[in-house]
Amino acid sequence: MSRFEDIDLARLGGVPDLFPANYEAEVDAIRASFIARWNAKRAINPALPAADTLFLENNSTLTLIEECAWRVTLAKQQYNDAVRAVMLASTWGIYLEHRASEFGLTRRVIDPVNPQAIPPVPAVLESDEELRRRRQMAVEAVSTAGPYGAYIWWALEAHPQIKSVAIYGPESGLVDPGEVLVIVLDKRGDGTAPQAVLDAVSSKLSAATVRPLTDRPVFVEAAEIILYDVSVKLTVLPGPDNELIRQRVLARVTAHVTDRHKAEAIVTVSGIAAAASIVDEQGKALIEEVEVISPAANIVPGPKEAAFAQSITVTTDVLNDLVL
Known part of the structure; x- marks a missing residue:
């Protein structure tokens, strides 16, 4: 059976540091470089003190080296964070929202604000993980609901409470040629999708601008x-x-x-x-x-x-x- 499977970005592992940041290593590197430069100057002027006296705890030279090493470490960490901010697998917050905006996506409201509640209940927004997956799948939106990935995309767009969907075509043996079966899993409770969610998916996938002309009306069912x-x-x-x-x-x-x-x-x-x-x-x-x-x-x-x-x-x- 041929099935579309979108890549699980979480299983790719963490994004590696482009600039490995290690404070102790920076201290050692700056110290070694300083000693080499200092010894070169002593070769010209032997009256200068030996380098080993410059690294006593009460010597300001050591403190200066440590300060330089700390700033270099912070800078490398900032560079690494900047790299993660532009990679879909690791980006977050407002940076992720900018990546999503490339495909016209915004962070969805799962549950709207309820000012009448005591105390007032703030709106529940789509999580980074949910928005990341929609952004990852957004490339499928360039098609009508023909390929598996496109059916997944359009189904997920139908309702903010959908956790996942499974798409089955004729090769699955579950439907006849020209038919499509969509299994919907809800975010709430045990995952049983209510009728309102199923109706939203059916309406979205049955639209003339989405469903291919060769497909009959789509069958939408809640996962058992x-x-x-x-x-x-x-x-x-x-x-x-x-x-x-x-x-x-x-x-x-x-x-x-x-x-x-x-x-x-x-x-x-x-x-x-x-x-x-x-x-x-x-x-x-x-x-x-x-x-x-x-x-x-x-x-x-x-x-x-x-x-x-x-x-x-x-x-x-x-x-x-x-x-x-």
Whole structure:
């Protein structure tokens, strides 16, 4: 089956630094360069003091070198941020909005402001991640809803509460030639799209300016939701940070299963275990053992289905029997 898949920019990894910024390295480099220049001057004028006396803690020369190194480090960080600001995978905020404006996109209002509420409820705006994906898909807008990517684009534009859509053509075996099936997943609750959202998608994709003449009216359905529970048990070493470790694992597992909340996305036991396995800054494992109690087996949704974790629980069991 031929399916369009847009690139997941989050999986490309972080944008590398164009100018590696390391304060200590800058101090060492400036010091070495200074010593070389100073020794060249001493060769001409031996009366000058040796360079090693210039780097005592109470010597202003060392302080000046450190100040120069700090400013160079800050400048390199600013250069790196400037690079990230213009790359779609890493740009953010107003910089992302400018990238989106290249295709006539603005940040959408998900829920409008409600001044009558007590206290007043501010408007909920589209997140950077959502706007980034629409900007990434915007190139598909140059076509009518013919290719898979174009159908995804136009469907996502139909309503701000749509989390994702899946498009199926005749090769899927789900529809006849000339027909298109659109499966819609909502941002709210377990993802079941209400009729108002389905009607908005149907109206958008059925417009004469969008739907190709060779396609019949598009079929739009809400994704069928497979509910499951996530329960993970961690075995950790004794220590004061065990609750912090549990919270960090809970956040990672939640992010993982949220990412798998889309049509036909398989939820694997090994994927949950990997999300629950964390390391410290030195790369040392913080978890002795990860046991995924639920789900007991992989969840494999069908073409019209999406899996939703209705509960996520992470518990810790402290390992007391240490072998030294």
